[in-house]
Amino acid sequence: MCGLAGVARHEPRGVSVETLDRMAAVLRHRGPDGCGRYAGARVGLAHVRLSIIDVAGGAQPLGNEDGSVLVVYNGEVYNYLELQAELAAAGHRFRTRSDTEVLVHAYEEWGTAMLDRLNGQFAFAIYDRRKETVLLARDRFGVRPLFYSVAHGDLFFASEAKALFASGEVEAAPDPVGLDQVFTFWAARPPRTVFRGVHALEPGCFAVWRDGALRHGRYYELDYPEGRDESPEALPALDRLLGSSVALRLRSDVPVGGYLSGGLDSSISCALAARESPFALRTFSVTFDDPRLDEREFQLLVAGQLNSRHFVRAIGPGDVAAVFPNVVWHAESPLVRTAPAPMYLLARLTREHDIKVVLTGEGSDELFLGYDLFKETALRLFCLRQPQSRSRPRLFDRLYPYLDPRGRRGDFWRRSFLEAGPPDDPLFSHLPRFLLTSRIKDFYSADLRATLADVDPLQELRAALPPRFAAWSPLNRAAYLEMVTLLSPYLLSAQGDRMSLAHGVEGRYPFLDHRLFEFSARLPTQSKLRGLREKAILRRWARHVVPPAVRQRPKQPYRAPDIPAFFSPEPVDYVRELLDERSPARSGLFEPQTVAALVQRCRTGAATGFRESQAVVAVVSAELWYRQFIANTAPSRGSLAPLPQPDVALEDGVAALS
C-alpha cells in the first residue's frame, strides 16, 4: 500500500524534483518504508511505499524492459501471479516478483483492456513515454483513492488531495456543491469533491491524458441481473468464492491481521484468514465505554474460537475529541459522524503491533442486504401496497432495536416511515436518510443558502442514475444507491483508506472481490433478505465457521460518541474556539447565531437527538477542514518529516531502469 502523485505538463517545461518531493512528503503516512520519483520534461511521478509484496524489489516508479513505460501504483492486484505467468508466456521478461511490474507488462500487452483482468484494489498512473500519454485508473469499487485537477493546462494527480495542493500549482478552495452533497449523502459524490476543481476518479473508471486533454472511460458497471430462484449451486459457489477471495487477499510477504467488530462479516473474514494463513492470526478491535455502542462480548467470543492474539483499544469520548482534528486532516472532508475516529485509533493500534495488512468485513452489508435501511425499504413497500392494513405497519416496531425504546412504537412512529416518500421515486429507499441528513442545512449561513439556491443534490443524483436502474428490483436499487453514495465515497475512504493509511495500514476487503459482488447481484432478493432476516444465505453458509451467538445476533450498527466527545458539558478547548462566532477564521458556511444556540443546547444537555448530534459533528469538522485546507490557519501538522533518500530517482534520458 502506498501513495502516488504526479504532474503531466501540456508543454515540455519540466517537473521539478522539489515539486515532486513536496507532493510525496504530505503522503508520507501512506508509505513510510521508502520513496521514489521520476522527473521528466513533460511528466513527473512520485511515490511513497509501504512494502508488502516483494519487499526487496518493488520500489517505484517502476518501468518495463526499456524504460518506455513507467508506473506509480497504490494497492494490490491479487491475481498478479496468474497474470505474470500469462504475460511471461507471451514473452514479457520480469525483473521483480512484484505485482507492480505485472501492471507495466499488462499495459504493454493489453492497453486499457488490462483493467478487466485485474482482481484487486488499486489506483495507478502509467506514463507511456513513446505515446506521451498518462493512464489513470481506479479499482471497481473505489477502495483506493485517486484525485486529479487540471490547472493552467497541466494535469495534477495524487492519492490524496493534499498532495495536489502541495504542488503549489493547485488552489485549495471550497466547492459549495460538493459540501452540500456531504450534508445530504455523508460524502461528496464522485467525481465531485469538496474542493473546487479537484475531482475524484470514479470507481471502475480510467482516464487518459494526451495532448493536454483528459478523456474518460468506464471499464466496470454495477449490474443486478437478479435470478428468480436460488440455484442449488448457490451455497457451494458462495463457499468457493469466499475461500478464494480470502486466499487471494492473504497473498503478502508480511503477516496479515484482522479487524474484528464482533459482527458476522468480520467474524467470517477473520475465521477464513485464521484457517488459510500460514501466520498466527492477530485480531484487533475497538471497545466503547458506552455500553450501547460496545460489542466486546462478541469480539472475545470469536477471538477465543479462532485462538487469535487479540488486541483491544478502548475508546472514550475524550479519545474521539483528541484525534478528531487529525481525522479530518486525513479524511479531507467535513463529516457527519465521528465513526472514522475509532477506525483511526484502531489502525494506530494495529501498526503498533507491527501489522500493516488487515482483512476487514466492509462490503458484505451492501452485497447481502445487511443494513436496517434495506429492511426499512422492504417494510415501507409492503405497507404501501395495502395502505388500509393496520397490522402491516406494526412490523416497523421490530426495526432499530438498538434505539431508545421510548417512542419506537405506535402509529406515529410507523407513519413517519410511510410518509417518507413515494415508491415511484428512484431514491425511495434512501429518502429518509437523505432528508434526515439534510437537516444539517438548517444551520447554513445566508450566503451559502444563496449560493446553493438553484442546487438540488437529490435531483442531480436522480439524473445520474444509469439507464438499467429502473429495471432493477426496489431492493437492488437501494443496494446500488448504497454502493455509490456511501460505500465508496464514505465508508471506504473517510472511514476506510484514509484512516488506516494514516498509520501505514492496508485494509483488504474479501467481500469486495468483484466475483463475489457479481454472485450476490444474481441472487434472488429472498436469498439475502428473508422476511426481516438480513444476510440469509451468508448466515446459512457461516453455520460451521462462526459461533452461533454471533451468527444469530441482529445487525448492530457501528457508531461512535458524538456530542459527548466534544461537550462534557463544556466544549473542549479547540471546539470552543472553532464555534466562537467571533473567531476570525470562521468558514462562513454556518449561521453564527444558530450555531451559538446549538452550542448552548449541548452545554445544557438539551441536545440529544440525531439532528443535533449530526449538526455538531458537521459544524466542528467543517470548521476544522476549513482551517486546515482553505485558510491554512491550523497548527502545523508536525508529520512532515523530510523524505528519506529515494530508492528510485529517475530523470529524462535514463533509457534502462535497473
Next chain:
Amino acid sequence: MDESAILTRTRTYVRDTFLYMRPGFALGDRDRLLQRGVIDSMGVMELIGFLKSEFGVVVADEEITEQNLGTLADIARYVAGKRGNGGRTGGGGGEG
C-alpha cells in the same frame, strides 16, 4: 396545569428543540408535525421524553398515535386528559 398552559409549554419546547435553526418557520397549533417536517421518527422519541420529564406523562406504546401527538393542539389535549384522570388511561384512542 390547564390545557392552554400545556399547549404554551409544548409550543415553546417544539420551537426551542426542532425549530430554533429555522427562525422563519411559522407553525400553527393545528399544523401536522410529521407532514410539515417538524418532527421525524427520531423526533418522536425526543418528544415523548419531554412529555415524561415536563408533565410526568408516560406515553404507552398504543398511545403513540397521530390522534394524540399529531399537532401541538392534539398533544395539549392528550396530556391534559392523561393528567386529569391520573394518567391511568389514554387521552383519546389509538389503534392499540
